[in-house]
Amino acid sequence: MAKQTVTAEDVAKRAGVSRAVVSRALSSNGSISPATKERVLRAAQELGYQVNFLAQGLNRQRSHLIGVIVARIADPFRSRLLEELLHEIQRRGYQALVTEISGEQDLVATLRRFTQFRVSGVIVTSGQPPQAIVNECVNLHIPVVGINRDPDIPLVDFVCSDNRAGAQLAAEQLLSAGCRRFGWLNTHGSTWAGRRRGEAFSQALEDGGVDTAQQLQIIMAHEEGYAGGWQAALAHDAELPDGIFCANAQLACGFLDGMRQRGKQAPHDFHLIGFDNTPQSGQFSYQLTTLHQNTTEIAHRALTRLLERAKNPLQPSHVEWVKVELIHRHTSPRIG
Amino acid sequence: MAKQTVTAEDVAKRAGVSRAVVSRALSSNGSISPATKERVLRAAQELGYQVNFLAQGLNRQRSHLIGVIVARIADPFRSRLLEELLHEIQRRGYQALVTEISGEQDLVATLRRFTQFRVSGVIVTSGQPPQAIVNECVNLHIPVVGINRDPDIPLVDFVCSDNRAGAQLAAEQLLSAGCRRFGWLNTHGSTWAGRRRGEAFSQALEDGGVDTAQQLQIIMAHEEGYAGGWQAALAHDAELPDGIFCANAQLACGFLDGMRQRGKQAPHDFHLIGFDNTPQSGQFSYQLTTLHQNTTEIAHRALTRLLERAKNPLQPSHVEWVKVELIHRHTSPRIG
DNA sequence: TTGAAAGCGATACCAC
């Protein structure tokens, strides 16, 4: 039976050099003559040598791992974001550690586990990490980046879609389409991003001369996603607003279908604008007008911030706002 | 400035014992008196000691990591499967390493990277790993489990939905609904699972007395997912079959919408049965009759197989077929 | 440029 694994020692022997030289040859770290370097590389090649990342990480006090914290991956927007993050992480030569959480205590446990693997960084797409655990990360010089989170943690960077600008675009679109009575659809226990969109929408309407006390109806779904939107539509008993803005795409699709069930169609009976631009919102049966979140850009910037902070762990917190775009579709068509 | 990390050494000092005892206290491996054990545990608690998984893994030759290989996570079925896998991996005390691949060479590189982290196992949900790299895993005693892959690799276990049974259920449903001319909708370059469903469907029709040479139309989309189904519907110029079975849900939803666009409705103009039972297929606008894949069960069994093989690396390959269920909805209603 | 040697942090075997 062959030896299980080939180590740097083996390569060294074969190349007739010491372990130290092998390390240099592979990490191009420290000086080495081109000739021996090639000799080592060939030996490594021939033996099929692979660095043991556990040993390497132990020594360097840092692994090539990046932790990603997510929730409800089955949600189309979140899975798209995860996909982009994985892509970006791999592109930069790291390996992703992914954990799905369902509450704040999971968050703490996960963050701690990540530190135990000496990750090079952590990306949080769900939950709001308590200061205490963040400090543990900071002490270990592990950068933490939040995506679409409330950007109020010192020494943590944030990348967020520009919810405020998105809400303004929505308000302008609805106003110029001639809507007069407005609705804001969100779920109870919404994320920070959702609430921000609602506040900014209200603000933008006021700026546009709308008396929001009278003309803005708040519709709160009792459940997340499509099912929440559907039920909100079925349960809706006030007068139907003619311009509705919705915290996310899933909710909006559910609402649209619920209203169809009741015989109400957009844009005939009401206008509807969603957020996220999930694949479904562009499909024939929905054609939802929506704000587009640029997940590619978000992922790209998140990694950039992460590596930036790795170099300079104590720099002040950065917050980046990623541009959103209004996609005009059927539920609130472009004007003029 | 405090010391960056607290090690077993520190705990040992504080508890007035040796490193060895600390290790025993935490791993409950080797004998130790209850009294000292508690003393050590308290010391560890007080210092906030966390095991360094890199060091632990290096020594044990095995990390608490499990690698997962995925593709196109944004697809609703795949993201659901990933979600269940993560859940199951975490439930069993492991940490998931996730990599998204887009081709076979990515697969090899990824598998190799996983071995470099000395993972406890690998789950492959996309691609077909070449024998050579699988051997590397086997040599390192790293179990490999494939999900919905062609189960033909020695020393690798497989968990698959029972595609054959699903196709039979679909055929029976369409036959008993009175369909006479059949269609099979798939994409070019489909997965093994997709092709299996097609073969089994054809077989089941023949067993039901259908002359498939004459009465089974093969429809091949040029693209995956919703867009592929949509285009296949628009491009379809032969006579429309009255009973269509489709390789997956996304394709089916696209086809449904494409046909709507052309003024054809299910179940009035044709029956349609999909596979996967994604959330979308149950929504108001689709109401797709479909086979349900039990992802919870699949994930559960995959992990069970993984840990089973870890104990006994050279046992013969196991293949498990997970039961599928026909969900009767609008596009091919239940008979009688 | 190269090699010897001291860690990195934890585990497990072997004496006591």
Added chain:
DNA sequence: GTGGTATCGCTTTCAA
């Protein structure tokens, strides 16, 4: 039951 010690595989000073 407990402590010393070799070991896991690699990196990185420090001399030569």
